[in-house]
Amino acid sequence: MQGILLALGATLIWGTNGPAVRFINSFGVSPLLITLFRLTVSTCIIIFLAPKPRSSLIMPRKAEMRKPLFWLSAVGLISSNLGLSIAFLRISIGLTLILYYTAPIWAMIGAWAIARERPTIVQILALIVSLLGVYFAVWDPKEGLRFDLIGILCALAGGAGYALYLLNGRYGVGKESPFKAYLQNFMWASIICWAVALFTGEAGMLFKAPLKAYLGLLYMALCTSALAFGMISRALKYMSSSIASVVSMTEVPFSMMWAFVLLHEVPEKRAVLGGIFICIAVILLSLEPLFYCRDNR
Numbered sequence: 001m002q003g004i005l006l007a008l009g010a011t012l013i014w015g016t017n018g019p020a021v022r023f024i025n026s027f028g029v030s031p032l033l034i035t036l037f038r039l040t041v042s043t044c045i046i047i048f049l050a051p052k053p054r055s056s057l058i059m060p061r062k063a064e065m066r067k068p069l070f071w072l073s074a075v076g077l078i079s080s081n082l083g084l085s086i087a088f089l090r091i092s093i094g095l096t097l098i099l100y101y102t103a104p105i106w107a108m109i110g111a112w113a114i115a116r117e118r119p120t121i122v123q124i125l126a127l128i129v130s131l132l133g134v135y136f137a138v139w140d141p142k143e144g145l146r147f148d149l150i151g152i153l154c155a156l157a158g159g160a161g162y163a164l165y166l167l168n169g170r171y172g173v174g175k176e177s178p179f180k181a182y183l184q185n186f187m188w189a190s191i192i193c194w195a196v197a198l199f200t201g202e203a204g205m206l207f208k209a210p211l212k213a214y215l216g217l218l219y220m221a222l223c224t225s226a227l228a229f230g231m232i233s234r235a236l237k238y239m240s241s242s243i244a245s246v247v248s249m250t251e252v253p254f255s256m257m258w259a260f261v262l263l264h265e266v267p268e269k270r271a272v273l274g275g276i277f278i279c280i281a282v283i284l285l286s287l288e289p290l291f292y293c294r295d296n297r
Contacts (some may be wrong), residue, residue: 002238003235003237003238004235004237004238004247006053006231006232006234006235006238007231007232007235007247007248008247008250009228009231010201010228010229010232010235010246010248011200011228011248011249011250011251011254012250012254013212013224013227013231014224014227014228014251014254014256015251015254015255015256015258016223016224016255016256016262017084017088017224017255017257018088018093018096018097018255018256018258018259019093019146019258019262019263020087020219020220020224020264021034021083021084021088021089021220022088022089022189023216024202024213024216024217024220025085025089026207027210027212027213027216028209028213029071029205029206029209029213029217030205030206031082031085031086031089032061032082032193032196032200032202033197033202033203033205033209034081034085034217034274035078035081035082035085035193036190036193036197036203036206037079037206037217037220037221038081038217038220038221038225039077039081039186039189039190039193040190040193040194041217041218041221041222041225042186042221042225042226043183043186043187043190044118045181045185045221045226046182046187047183047187049198050183051295061149062076070168071183071188072168073164073165073167073168073190074184074185074188074192075161075164075189075192076160076162076163076164076165076168076179077161077162077164077165077185077186077189078161078163078189078192078193079157079158079160079161079162079163079164080158080159080161080162081158081161082154082156082158083100083155083156083157083159083161084096084100084154084155084158086150086151087100087151087152087154087158088156089151090148090150090151091147091148091151091152091153091155091264092147092254092259092265092267092271093256093258093259093263093266094252094255094256094259094265094267094268094271094272095137095147095268095271096150096151096155096255096276097140097155097157097251097252097256098133098137098160098163098252098271098275098278099134099137099152099155099156099158099278100155100156100158100159100161101159101249101252101275101279101282102130102133102134102159102278103159103160103162103163103166104126104163104281104282104285104286105126105127105130105159106121106159106163107163107166107287108126108127108285109127109163110164110167110189111167114167120162121253122284122285125284126281126282126284126285127281129132129277129278129280129281129284130191130277130278130281130282132274132277133274133275133276133277133278133279133280133281134156134274134278135274135296136270136273136274137270137271137273137274137275138152138280139177140189140270140275162296165185168185169265173291187215212255232248235247246282246283246286246287249272249279249282249283252279283285
C-alpha cells in the first residue's frame, strides 16, 4: 500500500506539469528555456547525490560515446521535455499526456530495431490498440484532424524521446550502471540545450525572466522532477515495475483534473476515448509477463 501511495503522489505532482508550463510561458519564457532550466537544475541535483568518486560517473568512456544510442538517449530526454512543453501550449493538457503515453509502444518498436527482439502477440495487440487510441483521440470522421498538428507531433515526439531514454537504460550505458546513464543523460542533454540556446540567442532571455517565472521554474525542477522521480524510485522498493507502470498512468486523469481546476479546461470526449485505448495498450504491455514467460537470451 505504501508503494501505491508514493506512486500516486508522484503522478499527482506530475499532473501539474501542464499548468506550470503555461504559467511560466505567460512571462515570455520559451519551451526551450523551460527545458534548459529544468534539465540543468536536475543535473546539479543528480551530481550532488552521486556517490564518490563522481569523475567516473560524469566522464563517459570513448567506446560509450561512439555508440549512437548514447547521443540518441540525450536527445530523447530533450525531446521528452521540450516536446511536452510545446504540446502543452498548442493542444489540451489531457490530450498531450494521452499521446505522450504512447512511449511504451515506441520503446517496443525501438527494442525490435536495436536488439531485433521479435514482438510477441501481446505486444502486437498493444500496438494495434494504441494506434486506435491515437486515431480516436485526434481524428474525427466528419471533421478530419481536430487539433493542432504541430502540438500532436510534439506530444508523440515527447513519448518517442522518453522511449529512447528508457532504451539506453536497457541496451546502452544503463545496462552496466543505471545511475551513470541517468546522470550522463541529464548532463549531456543540458549541455546540448545550452549550446542551442546560446546559438539562437535565447539564453539571455532566461536572465531577464521575472521572479514569478523563476518560482515556476524552480517548482518544475524541484517538485515535478526531483521530488516526483524520488517518490517513484522509492515506490519501486515496495512494488514491481509493471504495477508502477500501470499506476503511473493515473497522471493522465490527474493532469485533466489540474487543467480543469487551474485552467478551467474541459477534456474532449474523443480524447478521453482515445486515452482509454492507449491505457489499455500500456496495461497489456505492463502485464505481459503474466500472460506467458519469454526467454530473452
